[in-house]
Amino acid sequence: MDRRASLKWVLTAAATLPLGRFVPLAAAKDAGEAKPYGADPKLLEIHHPGELWPLTLTPEQRRTATALCDTIIPADGSSPGASAVGVVDFIDEWISAPYEKQRADRKIVLDGLAWVDAEAGRRFAKPLAALGEDQRHGICDDICYAPRAKAEFAEAAKFFARFRDLTAGGFYTTPQGRKDLQYVGNVPLKQFDGPPLEVLKKVGLA
Numbered sequence: 001m002d003r004r005a006s007l008k009w010v011l012t013a014a015a016t017l018p019l020g021r022f023v024p025l026a027a028a029k030d031a032g033e034a035k036p037y038g039a040d041p042k043l044l045e046i047h048h049p050g051e052l053w054p055l056t057l058t059p060e061q062r063r064t065a066t067a068l069c070d071t072i073i074p075a076d077g078s079s080p081g082a083s084a085v086g087v088v089d090f091i092d093e094w095i096s097a098p099y100e101k102q103r104a105d106r107k108i109v110l111d112g113l114a115w116v117d118a119e120a121g122r123r124f125a126k127p128l129a130a131l132g133e134d135q136r137h138g139i140c141d142d143i144c145y146a147p148r149a150k151a152e153f154a155e156a157a158k159f160f161a162r163f164r165d166l167t168a169g170g171f172y173t174t175p176q177g178r179k180d181l182q183y184v185g186n187v188p189l190k191q192f193d194g195p196p197l198e199v200l201k202k203v204g205l206a
Helices: 001-009 059-072 088-096 100-124 133-145 153-171 175-181 199-200
Strands: none
Touching: 059 088, 059 100, 059 133, 059 153, 059 199, 088 100, 088 153, 100 133, 100 153
């Protein structure tokens, strides 16, 4: 099973598994004194990035996030890569939101982006965004599965797990991502003839 197929099975818009303590690797940028939506948000209005609260990622961090997103979900014959459908914008908006969960994720993401760039510099004397595909994969392979990560990569693996969930959640909730999943919900039908006979048989109703 390839990386994209695996992500389809673990699709989530926002993972809720606790990540535990993440040792600070870089100072996290505070989103300022932004206020939450409140009790009566205007959900039908179109808001532009940065309109509701200050965004967090610097241009350098966005380049690193772009490279990492596209390593996790690269373009293929059926859909574009993660960054092409705005996943970096989604992650920036998410970690900038003034809510407890998002504030926690902001620290995890900023520290983690700093770590992957530092690791890329240590291994190859370049930032992650300047590395070739095999070099990026080499770093990601060391942190992509926390239970098997070496001790020195344990904290970075926790970051990668959260960043991967955000990337998958952002990508697979776009029209392109839903198409890649072959998701057929939210499509109006002229008529509904009921569940197929084989389904009814499977659940003992026919």
